[in-house]
Amino acid sequence: MMKRFPLYPMLAALLGATFFILPLVATFYFSLKMTRGELGFAAYQSVFNSAAFLKTISYSTVASLVAILIGAIIVVPTAYWVRLKLPKLRPVVEFISLLPLILPPVVLVFGYIRLFGSNSWMPLTTSTLGTDVLLVMGYVVLSMPYMFRAVDNGMAAIDISTLSEAAQSLGASRVRTIVSVIFPNVRAAIISGAFLTFSISLGEFVLASLLNRPAFGPYLVQLGQDRAYEPAALAIMSFGFTWCCMALMQVFATRKPGQRWLPFPNSRPATRT
Amino acid sequence: MSFLSISNAVKSFGSNTVVKGFDLGVDKGEFVSFLGPSGCGKTTVLRMIAGFEGPTSGKISIDGRDVTELSPNMRRIGMVFQAYALFPNMNVFGNIAFGLKVAGLSKTEIESRVNEMLGLIGLTHLAERYPYEMSGGQQQRVALARALAPKPQVLLLDEPLSALDAKIRVSLREEIRAIQRKLDITTVFVTHDQEEAMSISDRIVVMNGGRADQIGTPSEIYNRPATRFVAGFVGTLNVLKARANGQDLQSVSAGGTTMRLAQPVRTADAEGKLSLGLRPEAISLTPSESRDVSFRGEVKAVNFMGSVIRIRMDAGGEIISFDMFNTPNQTPPTIGQLASAHCSSSDIFELSQ
Incomplete structure (x- = not known):
């Protein structure tokens, strides 16, 4: 029997692709038209030559990396302990980790300003460092749903209970077990969470703007108000960056221990004997 | 220590x-x-x-x-x-x-x-x-x-x-x-x-x-x-319902036969009821001087298991399972046939509850 051509699914896929790709192509095309009468990368050049761009992207990169580090330090032991010793609390912890998706960042930042404002017991907003700390903590909170979900899924994939017992029977303390056994085995999950955190916090606007920090998000918005072609170039670069992150997540998630990063001809095959 | x-x-x-x-x-x-x-x-x-x-x-x-x-x-x-x-x-x-x-x-x-x-x-x-x-x-x-x-x-x-x-x-x-x-x-x-x-x-x-x-x-x-x-957990076992015969603590009846146990019974209840255990490999179709206990009954099943043949026999209302080697010169009994199975009283042991 001849197979029927899947007309409707193909049409739906085409429509979806058009909806996604067309604006992207249009934006890319527009970003190339900065110099009158010719297509070129002048907008991209202009972005990279801007001192403000380099300053804000560096600031946001550092803040995001610190947020990833703190997030991992908080989330990994919490997810480990909850899975191992307090499984009944898992729905509660999961709910708490999802709260940032329910509460808008503006609520969080106003809460910070009230709690840590100049009249509070801990006036963090009165100093640059204090405000930076608040921004990073805000990023940690915003990335919590993604970080916790990624790490928790990573732990579900391995038998952390038996692995922990095996490590303990060999004399390892709880800390050593987490550092030497659990952490490396959920590394792919942590990295996935880290990339998600990075892509969220790099372009984050609300927290950075209301805390008045020189971050990339507010810079993007400002540029959108002042210029025409550079924001289009930045949008395309952001897309490229996010896709790179997703590709790297895929690489880390599927790579097995001992496997080479690239399929060299002499690489050891990952086969059972 | x-x-x-x-x-x-x-x-x-x-x-x-x-x-x-x-x-x-x-x-x-x-x-x-x-x-x-x-x-x-x-x-x-x-x-x-x-x-x-x-x-x-x-x-x-x-x-x-x-x-x-x-x-x-x-x-x-x-x-x-x-x-x-x-x-x-x-x-x-x-x-x-x-x-x-x-x-x-x-x-x-x-x-x-x-x-x-x-x-x-x-x-x-x-x-x-x-x-x-x-x-x-x-x-x-x-x-x-x-x-x-x-x-x-x-x-x-x-x-x-x-x-x-x-x-x-x-x-x-x-x-x-x-x-x-x-x-x-x-x-x-x-x-x-x-x-x-x-x-x-x-x-x-x-x-x-x-x-x-x-x-x-x-x-x-x-x-x-x-x-x-x-x-019951270790190996296969025949469990026989038995009854002690009066004051003689070594004499019991089970599987339609009366036998003298190697040891006096210890666990019989007030009515003299007790349970006995007997491994299938202790039973044989061939009589001998050391096999002093004999059960007689109808063969109910004959299961070919490769090197051995497992036979199930109804002896006085008790189902007794036993094995015989699968050798060409020995023909196994057929279902419905009356047969005698023999074992030594020292192979029969009392089961506590």
């Missing part, structure tokens, strides 16, 4: 008591198996020895030292798990070296010990392999080497062969026993497979409902089961 001693250990999870007053002494270098059905508490006792579960009450000591309150990483035990539990991020060398690194040994000492262990399990050529690149049998060998590398005081094996196929299971159990004998390490082995326990243990603890029903050598457990549960 025993090297490993468990005194009156009790373990409860909420209102559910899974281990009820467990006592055991294991000598240095001894291989003891915990045998029992699922949920009998054998793994819980093993986990209490390892320190993964704390006893609700009771005491556990190793080499004279009370370890009841000691955390697992301080007990100097080696454990092999059913699911191998090799660290996926480490290769074979890394897995075996883990305990040695934790113990703070030098690089040279670690290398030497790991190579020694790899030689012991015969996997020197796989030192660079990762767990996902090995078969189940190889992984379990590595798990054994990893547990033995830091020279533990006690080796604990939690159903280590259950996840393997039948052929590997037999070869690996022999290997485990050989290594255990070579290293003279005190070993506790948990299994629900009676054949496995019988073949490699010095002593077997048959567990039932959180208690040790019987502790003895494989031969004692098989030939002289202490309880009806042990008799």
Whole structure:
């Protein structure tokens, strides 16, 4: 029997692709038209030559990396302990980790300003460092749903209970077990969470703007108000960056221990004997 | 004094008591198996020895030292798990070296010990392999080497062969026993497979409902089961309803015949009722001088099982199973035929409830 051509699914896929790709192509095309009468990368050049761009992207990169580090330090032991010793609390912890998706960042930042404002017991907003700390903590909170979900899924994939017992029977303390056994085995999950955190916090606007920090998000918005072609170039670069992150997540998630990063001809095959 | 001693250990999870007053002494270098059905508490006792579960009450000591309150990483035990539990991020060398690194040994000492262990399990050529690149049998060998590398005081094996196929299971159990004998390490082995326990243990603890029903050598457990549960769980058994004959405590009636037991009955109730056990291999169709008890009845089933033929016979209302060798010069009885089966009274034992 001849197979029927899947007309409707193909049409739906085409429509979806058009909806996604067309604006992207249009934006890319527009970003190339900065110099009158010719297509070129002048907008991209202009972005990279801007001192403000380099300053804000560096600031946001550092803040995001610190947020990833703190997030991992908080989330990994919490997810480990909850899975191992307090499984009944898992729905509660999961709910708490999802709260940032329910509460808008503006609520969080106003809460910070009230709690840590100049009249509070801990006036963090009165100093640059204090405000930076608040921004990073805000990023940690915003990335919590993604970080916790990624790490928790990573732990579900391995038998952390038996692995922990095996490590303990060999004399390892709880800390050593987490550092030497659990952490490396959920590394792919942590990295996935880290990339998600990075892509969220790099372009984050609300927290950075209301805390008045020189971050990339507010810079993007400002540029959108002042210029025409550079924001289009930045949008395309952001897309490229996010896709790179997703590709790297895929690489880390599927790579097995001992496997080479690239399929060299002499690489050891990952086969059972 | 025993090297490993468990005194009156009790373990409860909420209102559910899974281990009820467990006592055991294991000598240095001894291989003891915990045998029992699922949920009998054998793994819980093993986990209490390892320190993964704390006893609700009771005491556990190793080499004279009370370890009841000691955390697992301080007990100097080696454990092999059913699911191998090799660290996926480490290769074979890394897995075996883990305990040695934790113990703070030098690089040279670690290398030497790991190579020694790899030689012991015969996997020197796989030192660079990762767990996902090995078969189940190889992984379990590595798990054994990893547990033995830091020279533990006690080796604990939690159903280590259950996840393997039948052929590997037999070869690996022999290997485990050989290594255990070579290293003279005190070993506790948990299994629900009676054949496995019988073949490699010095002593077997048959567990039932959180208690040790019987502790003895494989031969004692098989030939002289202490309880009806042990008799039924270990091997195949004919259980005969019997009645004591008056004041003569050695004379009983069962399976339509009267016999004199080797020992006086101990467990008959007020009406003189008791249960007797008889292994199928103790019964034969051929009479002899030593076979002083004979059952007569109708053959109900004849099952061809390869080297043996199992026959089921109705003798005075009791179904008796017995085996005969499948030899060309001996024809098995046919279904419906009247036959006589013979055994020695010394093969019949009394079953306590």
